[in-house]
Amino acid sequence: MPVKTWYFLHSRITLPLGLAIAAFFGTLPAKSAVVVWQGEAVIDSASGNCNADLALGPAAGRVVRSVLRPKNIDENGANTTVTFLANQMSMFAMVLDKGAMPSGTAAVFGHDSSGVIKANIGVRYNSFAQNPAVIGLVTENVTLRGTIRDFLYVPGCDVTFRAAYSKRPD
Numbered sequence: 001m002p003v004k005t006w007y008f009l010h011s012r013i014t015l016p017l018g019l020a021i022a023a024f025f026g027t028l029p030a031k032s033a034v035v036v037w038q039g040e041a042v043i044d045s046a047s048g049n050c051n052a053d054l055a056l057g058p059a060a061g062r063v064v065r066s067v068l069r070p071k072n073i074d075e076n077g078a079n080t081t082v083t084f085l086a087n088q089m090s091m092f093a094m095v096l097d098k099g100a101m102p103s104g105t106a107a108v109f110g111h112d113s114s115g116v117i118k119a120n121i122g123v124r125y126n127s128f129a130q131n132p133a134v135i136g137l138v139t140e141n142v143t144l145r146g147t148i149r150d151f152l153y154v155p156g157c158d159v160t161f162r163a164a165y166s167k168r169p170d
Helices: 003-026 048-052
Strands: 037-046 063-069 080-086 090-096 104-111 117-131 141-148 159-167
Touching: 037 141, 063 159, 090 117
Parallel strands: none
Antiparallel strands: 037 063, 037 159, 063 080, 080 090, 090 104, 104 117, 117 141, 141 159
């Protein structure tokens, strides 16, 4: 086949075929992903053993980082997860079964300030109030407040907190 004929056939077939494939894949929905809101939580009150170690433990007025992964948004699943990152050494992630609010028992996992891994620990929470009550993909800001028992894996450490979150950009 002469080069001129090959080029003519190639440009007449390949270009339209390539455009058709690109158009087809361009209309497919984007891959879903986990959607989270990032923010900070202020410890409003801390009782019991919380202040046993003031350098590391939760105390009234302390600010901790927090991440909220609400239920039923894209690939988030049916449970809500609230994670607290405290003193740059502890991670306390609460899995709220089906996003149960205002109270319940959360399955908690993470690690304490010593680096000891914790998994599937039952922790009571109550008075959880989320605003807005229903979070969607277009929700930009969320607040959450409540009370958590045995915060940061410290027995007898009960805290009340208020948190503000902004949606993490895609």
